[in-house]
Amino acid sequence: MMRNKSLPQMVMYGVVSFYTICCILPMLLVLMVSFTDEDTISRNGYSLWPEKLSVYAYKLIFNGGSSVLRSYMISTSVTVIGTCLALLITAMAAYTLSNKSVKFRNALALYFFITMIFSAGIVPWYLICKTLHLTNNIFSLIVPGLLFSPFNLFLMRNFMNGIPDALRESATIDGANDLTIAFRIYLPLCTPVLATVALFYGLDYWNDWWNAIMLVDNKALYPLQYLLFALKSQISMLNELKTLSGGDQDVTLPSESVKMATAIVTIGPIVLLYPYLQKYFVKGLIIGSVKG
The missing domain is CATH 1.10.3720.10 (MetI-like)
Incomplete structure (x- = not known):
């Protein structure tokens, strides 16, 4: 289907896709950090792929x-x-x-x-x-x-x-x-x-x-x-x-x-x-x- 698209349309789709990823990544990062062990956050900072998962924050809430x-x-x-x-x-x-x-x-x-x-x-x-x-x-x-x-x-x-x-x-x-x-x-x-x-x-x-x-x-x-x-x-x-x-x-x-x-x-x-x-x-x- 992309072959039938003109260059301006492909550029527009690319810009929209990039913007969508930029909007989704922070939300995904917040979600993953909320399930991350606190010691892991202190040691490695925020990460999309945490070393150790934990639901202690939700249990506390x-x-x-x-x-x-x-x-x-x-x-x-x-x-x-x-x-x-x-x-x-x-x-x-x-x-x-x-x-x-x-x-x-x-x-x-x-x-x-x-x-x-x-x-x-x-x-x-x-x-x-x-x-x-x-x-x-x-x-x-x-x-x-x-x-x-x-x-x-x-x-x-x-x-x-x-x-x-x-x-x-x-x-x-x-x-x-x-x-x-x-x-x-x-x-x-x-x-x-x-x-x-x-x-x-x-x-x-x-x-x-x-x-x-x-x-x-x-x-x-x-x-x-x-x-x-x-x-x-x-x-x-x-x-x-x-x-x-x-x-x-x-x-x-x-x-x-x-x-x-x-x-x-x-x-x-x-x-x-x-x-x-x-x-x-x-x-x-x-x-x-x-x-x-």
Whole structure:
């Protein structure tokens, strides 16, 4: 089949193949290091073909089982609920800004744009969360993230600007209100950009540990990212204390392999989800960025 390909096509396939290998090799290296014995890592460094395999890092992460599984459930629930709510709020705001019959919509767009440049800071944000009682409960992991990203808002608004106004006008003549137009006409046509924005919000919620470290003290509410972050910190501290105190040098806690195992554990759901959203992701980014 390669004989029937022109030289530019062969060059393109070669570049894409090289880029694919460059993307796969780091992931494969992380996977192999996570199954490597810690002493081997200390002696030989990272390697795609370790001398000695070990699952001790995963045993350490899942020790007791319940805490990691509970954190998995919390992260999954927060990601699903938060993504759906944030996507709904962003879609409604984008529909409002794209509706030419809304007065001062450009002023509202400018107001949202200002938040992309200026931030009030951590202290006002924390005081607001305390006032709203967003501490030590599941809502403290969801509500702060509902303050949608202006980038996602403008991405969705630009996509909606590409939908002909005749559709809204025809529906209005037939007696449809804004909710009917938004949910029955606009949102079904916005599937690509909705999938793109949902992926953005999903990644933000899944990888979030900041809300947990600032607003949550109850270990039963720790999301997966923060739980594994605390575990890695404890392992690093124990290794440092062992070195300073001259403790048993034959016992080595797997700090490096735990880091890699943590990466594998946390990116698993996202890696499995992305292929299903890839076709919408690319189309939503391209169309939403050039229209409007």
